[in-house]
Amino acid sequence: DIQMTQSPSTLSASVGDRVTITCRASQSISSWLAWYQQKPGKAPKLLIYKASSLESGVPSRFSGSGSGTEFTLTISSLQPDDFATYYCQQYNSDSSWTFGQGTKVEIK
Amino acid sequence: EVQLVESGGGLVQPGGSLRLSCAASGFTVSSNYMSWVRQAPGKGLEWVSVFYSGGSTYYADSVKGRFTISRDNSKNTLYLQMNSLRAEDTAVYYCARVGYYDYVWGSFNYWGQGTLVTVSS
Numbered sequence: 001d002i003q004m005t006q007s008p009s010t011l012s013a014s015v016g017d018r019v020t021i022t023c024r025a026s027q028s029i030s031s032w033l034a035w036y037q038q039k040p041g042k043a044p045k046l047l048i049y050k051a052s053s054l055e056s057g058v059p060s061r062f063s064g065s066g067s068g069t070e071f072t073l074t075i076s077s078l079q080p081d082d083f084a085t086y087y088c089q090q091y092n093s094d095s096s097w098t099f100g101q102g103t104k105v106e107i108k
Numbered sequence: 109e110v111q112l113v114e115s116g117g118g119l120v121q122p123g124g125s126l127r128l129s130c131a132a133s134g135f136t137v138s139s140n141y142m143s144w145v146r147q148a149p150g151k152g153l154e155w156v157s158v159f160y161s162g163g164s165t166y167y168a169d170s171v172k173g174r175f176t177i178s179r180d181n182s183k184n185t186l187y188l189q190m191n192s193l194r195a196e197d198t199a200v201y202y203c204a205r206v207g208y209y210d211y212v213w214g215s216f217n218y219w220g221q222g223t224l225v226t227v228s229s
Contacts, residue, residue, distance in 0.1 A: 001169075034215035036153075043202055043219035044153065049209050055217065087153055091214035095166035097143070097155040 002026050002093050006086075006100035012108040019075040021103045023088035028068045032092040035064055035073045038102075039084045047086075048073065075105075083107055110134035110218045112203045117223030124193050124227070130186040130203030130220055138181045141206035141213045144188050146199035147222075154199075158206065159186065160213075171197075193227045200224050 003026040013019050023033065031051040036044035046055045048064035051071055061076045075082055088100040116128040130142070144156040157167045157177040165177050176189040186203055200222040207217035 032212070032214055036216075038153075043222055044216070045219075046207070046215055046217050049207065049215040049217075050212075053209065089153075089215065091212075095158065095164075096168070097158075099153040099155065102152045 001096065002029060002090055002098050004088055004090055004098050004100040006088055006103050008103060009101065010104045010106060012106045013078050014108045015078055015080060017078045017108075019078050019082075019105060021073045021086055021088075021105075023066075023071040023073070023100050025069045025071075025090055025092075029090045029092035031067045032090060033064075033066070033071050034089045034091065035062075036087045036089065037082075037084045038087065044087065078105070110205070112205065112218055112220035114201065114203050114220040114223040117201065117225045119226045119228065120193055121229050122194060122227055125189070125191045126193065126225060128188040128190070128201055128203075128223060128225070130188075132184050132186065132203075132205075135205070137179055137184050137186055140208075142177075142179065142186045143204045143206055143216065144177065144186075145202045145204055145216070145219075146197075146225075147202070148196075148199045151199075156201070157188065190225070193225075195227050198225060198227045 005024045033051045035048040038044040052064045085104045111133045113131045143158040159177045174192045178187045202222045203220040204216035205218040
């Protein structure tokens, strides 16, 4: 099974900061990676698919990059609405999906 | 507008059974890949099962042999039958639609609000 490892687990940042979250796959997944944002008590929301494609309606301050085993989610200028937990997810494996353990973005 | 509404969660004893439902609107369940994802209290997301448009079904190892995913095309509804429940199955269960981007089924682009399943004596 493909394992996904995110870092850091928690990130403290201020409004306006540039924030980067890393996701590492245990084997190559090409570009079959998605990023989600989840707020407490709410369902996850798709931000990025295919490593770098922005889902419709998602602000352009969110961007994704990477391929193979190393991926990053960048928020160019952190906004108050962005404090949340972020998950990566691989969909390279046939008939199996795996999430990273999550990165909580907190107010500094 | 796409909507997914889960129901059927609740408190059940270890070894018991429960059936979750996910009523869809705004699209046709049978034409899409549909999945269940769960989240234990204070924990991360775990993929549980998927139902392909062609009828194939797949499960995470943690639920294989105990959970069954199904759909009712006439009701445009997805189900998850959960048997032999364990304490570690306690979680919020989300229904999600698998998106089709660039000719590949992959990320989950629509989610329901979730339904809580608690397994406890």
